[in-house]
Each structure stands twice: as C-alpha cells, then as structure tokens.
Amino acid sequence: MEFMKYEGEWYVWTLLIITILFVIFMPKKTLTWAGIFITILFSGGLTWIGDTIVGSIFDLFTLAKKQTIELTDSLLISFVPAGISAIYINFYNPKDGWIWAIVFTLLCFFLELGLVKVGYMINHDWKTWYGILVYFIVFKFFYPWYLKLLSRKLVNI
Numbered sequence: 001m002e003f004m005k006y007e008g009e010w011y012v013w014t015l016l017i018i019t020i021l022f023v024i025f026m027p028k029k030t031l032t033w034a035g036i037f038i039t040i041l042f043s044g045g046l047t048w049i050g051d052t053i054v055g056s057i058f059d060l061f062t063l064a065k066k067q068t069i070e071l072t073d074s075l076l077i078s079f080v081p082a083g084i085s086a087i088y089i090n091f092y093n094p095k096d097g098w099i100w101a102i103v104f105t106l107l108c109f110f111l112e113l114g115l116v117k118v119g120y121m122i123n124h125d126w127k128t129w130y131g132i133l134v135y136f137i138v139f140k141f142f143y144p145w146y147l148k149l150l151s152r153k154l155v156n157i
Contacts, residue, residue, distance in 0.1 A: 006064040008118030012072045015111065019083035031090045035150055042146075043085035044078045051077050060126035063115075084108065088139060089147050101140035108135045 004010060023036065031039065054060050063073045088104050113128050115121035 006066075006070070006072065006120065008115065008120030009064070009072050011114055011118040012076045012120055015080050015114075016075050019080050019087075023083045023086055026087060026090060029090055030092060030147065031086065031150075036086045036090070038150070039086045039089055039146075040079070040082040042082075044082035047077055047081040054126075058125075060124055062122045062124070064120060065122060080111070081108075084111075085143065089143055089150075092144065092147060094144065097140065097144060101136055104139045105132060105135040 004013075023040075028036075055063070063076070064070050084104065084107070088100065092100055109128070109132050112121070112131055116123060116128050
C-alpha cells in the first residue's frame with residue numbers, strides 16, 4: 001500500500017486528523033461520549049449511503065481520480081462528515097439555530113471546495129456550490145430533529 005500517492009491526499013489526512021482531535025478534545029456540552037459515538041455511527045452511515053448514491057450510482061464526482069474506494073476515501077467519508085455532525089450537535093443551541101446552520105453550511109462548502117481545489121475530488125455533472133442547499137437543509141432541519149430524538153427519554157443520551 002502506497003501512502004500519499006494521490007493528488008491532494010495530504011488535505012484529506014489533515015482534515016481527518018483535525019476532525020478526530022477536535023471531537024476527542026472538545027468540551028462535551030450537549031452530547032455525552034455515548035451520544036457522540038451514536039452520532040458518528042449514524043452520520044457516517046448516512047454519508048456512506050449518500051456518497052455511494054451520488055458518487056457511484058449517479059457518477060457526479062470521483063475521489064482520488066479512481067472509481068474504486070481507497071483507504072483515504074474510506075476514512076474521509078467515514079469520519080470527517082460524521083465528526084462535523086458530532087461537533088455541530090454538541091454545540092448546537094436552538095436560539096442560534098440559523099447562525100449555526102449558516103456557519104456549518106459554509107464550513108462544509110469550503111471543505112468540499114478545498115477537496116476540489118487540491119485535486120482530490122473531481123466533479124462531473126456536479127458543481128460544488130450545489131452542496132450549499134444540501135448542507136443547509138441537513139444542519140437547519142435534520143440535525144435539530146436528530147438532537148430532539150437523541151434527547152428523548154427512550155434514548156436519553
């Protein structure tokens with residue numbers, strides 16, 4: 001296995017390390033470790049499903065100039081969006097919901113734009129700015145609902 005053989009792979013490893021370290025050392029406000037673990041598993045699974053549909057079935061983008069999944073792709077897809085989700089939910093405050101949604105939408109947009117600019121992600125019939133709407137819907141509507149679900153006595157995490 002060759003390390004750092006793809007253009008922009010350094011960017012993926014940087015994102016991965018920063019995200020994991022931030023999740024580990026962030027102050028736990030809304031989520032406990034169990035909530036973070038569940039959120040990472042849940043969000044990682046949704047990311048895999050979404051990226052498989054959008055990237056493989058509809059072929060709207062390619063990672064690392066390959067149609068196969070590399071180790072870096074797997075780690076990127078599994079941990080970076082899931083870690084960002086855990087960070088968002090941990091710090092989310094309903095009073096500032098619009099601000100949080102806009103900030104994290106822009107964060108994800110610029111992180112994805114970075115993947116394109118360093119050459120790791122190649123868009124086919126997809127424009128990077130299309131993701132803004134997807135990110136905003138997820139952060140404004142889906143994750144607040146998910147946090148309410150996690151907060152119910154049934155789950156109570």
